Amino acid sequence: MKDQSSPNTKRSVLGAAFKAGIPVLLGYSSIGFAFGLVLVGSGLPWWLSPLMAVIVYAGAAQFMGAGLLAAGSGVIEIAILTLLMNARHAVYGLSVLDKYAAAGRRKPYLVFGLTDETYGLITTMEPPPGVDMTDFYVALTAMNQCWWVLGCTAGALFGKALPFDTTGLDFAMTALFVVLLVEQTKAIRRPEPYLAAITASALAYAIVGSGNFILVATALTCGFLLIVRDRLERGGPPSGTAGQEALP
Amino acid sequence: MTRLFLTVAAMALVTILTRAAPFIFFSKRKPPAALDYLQAYLPPALMTILVLSAFKDTRWVDSPHGIPALAGAVVTAALHLWRRNVLLSIACGTAVYMVLSRIIA
Incomplete structure (x- = not known):
């Protein structure tokens, strides 16, 4: 259902996606840079960094994979740990089944690029008025990956020659999640999902500490949400997305 | 070399x-009501968990x-509640973090 977009609408799609993704630009380029630096520092060849950024495209799993590769771990072990670390992504798709339903041939790429940050942006934000939904999502997903690939490549190539200290710039990622959480509290005003997540996080931290924290917390949250299902559904359906115009 | 390629491919x-996974299972049929409720x-x-996970490696004692x-x-949260300007909230929050983490050693 792709229309013959005029150059103007094309530019507005790219502009809107670029603006929406600026926090990700800051976060991905600096975390990617750090990744490239760490990878080369651990004795692995530089090209592994852009290769992983292009075909794996998963932050935490890449750090883990590079560490284990450098330490001499086997393929199977790394694959299983990657599976555990990324299992949370299996839940993300549930929230965007409808949003991606009309994406056609571009759907595989949208699914491939469904990182934490892209998921956060896509579930919280509406495309600006007059902009095709799929165009917006594809532009956002591709730009996010672009910043990641650039960061990973630059870090591997020039990491050691950097003249200034960018330590802490990756906090932009945490700040983005804080902003998206504030937006969610405006859209979904029932306390149960937040309480479920906080309780689950405390429990997960007590059980597994920081390793696999997100995976265990997500699994427990799903359990808690199912327990309070009757309660929550009596309150009527949630409004879905935060209904915010194109960010910022 | 082969090990590197194999690992990255895996x-x-x-x-x-x-x-x-969810797209493979539920592209033709509708997800069960429980999953439909969950995704909403x-x-x-998940945003709550992702925010909390930023603190999972924090050493509170040191x-x-x-x-x-x-x-x-x-x-970040206060600014966003007040002005609701995404870039402003993130830029100020990150600046506060970077400055404080250099001052408080």
Whole structure:
């Protein structure tokens, strides 16, 4: 259902996606840079960094994979740990089944690029008025990956020659999640999902500490949400997305 | 060399499988009502978890006691509640974090 977009609408799609993704630009380029630096520092060849950024495209799993590769771990072990670390992504798709339903041939790429940050942006934000939904999502997903690939490549190539200290710039990622959480509290005003997540996080931290924290917390949250299902559904359906115009 | 390629290929395959799982299972049929209910309330819950996960490696006992990250998050949230300007909230929150983590050693 792709229309013959005029150059103007094309530019507005790219502009809107670029603006929406600026926090990700800051976060991905600096975390990617750090990744490239760490990878080369651990004795692995530089090209592994852009290769992983292009075909794996998963932050935490890449750090883990590079560490284990450098330490001499086997393929199977790394694959299983990657599976555990990324299992949370299996839940993300549930929230965007409808949003991606009309994406056609571009759907595989949208699914491939469904990182934490892209998921956060896509579930919280509406495309600006007059902009095709799929165009917006594809532009956002591709730009996010672009910043990641650039960061990973630059870090591997020039990491050691950097003249200034960018330590802490990756906090932009945490700040983005804080902003998206504030937006969610405006859209979904029932306390149960937040309480479920906080309780689950405390429990997960007590059980597994920081390793696999997100995976265990997500699994427990799903359990808690199912327990309070009757309660929550009596309150009527949630409004879905935060209904915010194109960010910022 | 072969080990590097094999490992990266395996990581890529596993990652795409986790992301594609719901689409593979529910592209033709509708997800069961329980999953449909879950997906509606997961975004706020997952955002909460992702924010909390930023503190999972914080060492509260040792200096700087997690103060830079806490202050950065509070400034981000407060600014966002007040002005609702995404870039402003994130830029100020990150600046607070970077400055504090250099001052409080």
